[in-house]
Amino acid sequence: MSVKIHYFQIRGSVEAARLVLADAGVEFENVPLALADIEEKKELYQFGRAPVLEDSDGTVVSLPGPILRYVAQKHGKAGGSAAEKAKVDSILELVSELRDHYSKMVYDEEFGDDEKKEEVVGKYFDSAFSARLSQLEAILATNNEGAGYFVGGDATAADFAVFDVLDNLTRVKEAALEELPLLGGLKARVAERAAIAAYLSSDKRYTAVNGNQRG
């Protein structure tokens, strides 16, 4: 049995975990779910929510953060020492906050109004995104002067999670990284990794980012 990701046909909150699996060379299958499944398949949707990861050994993991940490730990993308693991985890937490605000923005009614969209995006950058992105830029600078990855010598879940959120934020504001050169460099480095480049151009990479087809 291959790894199964039970989720909607979108990138959504599980995309960082897909990137970790792709980078680790782990085969996975996207299993599209219908909303009714969540009520009906109680063994699988133990927390009443999607996404759910069903691992090749039958282990079931619920909720995006735990899924990401699980695949990162299992496939050697969670950092080496306890201190490195903690740093990776703290970066994931910061990205999770960015994602929460990003989701709120994408589901903000005014975001769907072409005349108001730019103003709404600006508001979210001012109140939530810009400070956290600057924080990430500064954290990246502390490792290999920002020329490599966030923690240690190779990419970890932190880099894939940051890549995913930067990808989403630059879709809604092209110039988002103009004053954040290290994050811009990181985004390019992640995209150029052979396994990631292959995944990004594959059928497994969904086109839709969010459930409402916006963003």
Next chain:
Amino acid sequence: MSVKIHYFQIRGSVEAARLVLADAGVEFENVPLALADIEEKKELYQFGRAPVLEDSDGTVVSLPGPILRYVAQKHGKAGGSAAEKAKVDSILELVSELRDHYSKMVYDEEFGDDEKKEEVVGKYFDSAFSARLSQLEAILATNNEGAGYFVGGDATAADFAVFDVLDNLTRVKEAALEELPLLGGLKARVAERAAIAAYLSSDKRYTAVNGNQRG
């Protein structure tokens, strides 16, 4: 050097980690911080936020979720197998959502208005707390018929995190667990563990729950 928790003099978002340390018999020191410290001590406040845990070996961990997972993993309170660890982590995630809503409520202006408080509390139970508490009750029922702990045979970080949020929620609504007997039983079991009972009655257990002295 003992473990240091750099934080405000409140229970706040780091209390579950304090409970894990107490239960594991790990000595820790609460180091009260002044807001200016966060700007001035960049080595310690690497993410520009409190709480920060400074471990006895010098490892520094930022943000509440990562601190809780770090101490749980280090002190054998994170679950045994990979599947158990994932279940603990998913429960922590659900509790983290409860805490986010709880914080919003406590800092809601109307919560500070004695005439409106009960209505506000009811609103948050309806929109955020009740569904997640029922979910936790159902998850608890799947292990030892709900007569023990959330995962495996002994308490994990999941139980301490749930205890903490139940403690907070029953402070604002005494009858919160009336229809959730398993969670009520769990709360009592955690409080009666010798090391936890000792901690709860010690000077280290802050009286203030939140930064605004409410809740």
